[in-house]
Amino acid sequence: MTEPDLDALFTAASAVRGQAHAPYSGFRVGAALRDEAGRIHAGCNVENAAYPVGTCAEAGAIAAMIAAGGRQIRAILVLADSPAPVTPCGACRQRIREFAGPDTPILSGDSSGLRARYTLDQLLPASFGPEHFVHGS
Numbered sequence: 839m840t841e842p843d844l845d846a847l848f849t850a851a852s853a854v855r856g857q858a859h860a861p862y863s864g865f866r867v868g869a870a871l872r873d874e875a876g877r878i879h880a881g882c883n884v885e886n887a888a889y890p891v892g893t894c895a896e897a898g899a900i901a902a903m904i905a906a907g908g909r910q911i912r913a914i915l916v917l918a919d920s921p922a923p924v925t926p927c928g929a930c931r932q933r934i935r936e937f938a939g940p941d942t943p944i945l946s947g948d949s950s951g952l953r954a955r956y957t958l959d960q961l962l963p964a965s966f967g968p969e970h971f972v973h974g975s
């Protein structure tokens with residue numbers, strides 16, 4: 839991924855992070871992804887008074903991609919302010935898996951820039967996905 843590509847993901851993730859609804863944890867997260875057409879989709883965490891109902895930023899970004907007609911994640915950036923680089927939770931790793939390949943970059947950043955870089959296969963090895971169904975996707 840070239841640096842301008844990364845810049846666009848940071849810009850989108852940073853803007854959407856400002857919209858996060860995180861009154862319970864105070865932990866604001868923005869996620870931005872690039873789809874197969876080069877378009878960027880973004881989402882933030884949306885917490886709920888009934889805590890388990892809250893949704894992650896990555897889930898919002900994926901929903902935005904699907905709603906816009908995108909079907910493949912080419913790269914995804916998670917942006918938060920944390921002592922350690924934030925990576926997607928287990929459930930979101932599986933959500934990403936549905937629309938990404940083993941080598942898809944999963945990037946972690948904060949306000950100072952890129953903090954860590956993984957592939958999907960590093961974060962979710964030996965995973966289950968659409969191709970395990972006989973009839974495929």
Ligand SMILES: O=c1ccn([C@H]2C[C@H](O)[C@@H](CO)O2)c(=O)[nH]1
Pocket residue numbers: 860863865866867882883884885892893894895896916924925926927930
């Ligand atoms: O990768 C992550 C990790 C956490 N959160 C959210 C969920 C919850 O609202 C808050 C604290 O876990 O951060 C995300 O959106 N994405």
Ligand SMILES: [Zn+2]
Pocket residue numbers: 894895896897926927928929930931
């Ligand atoms: Zn998650």
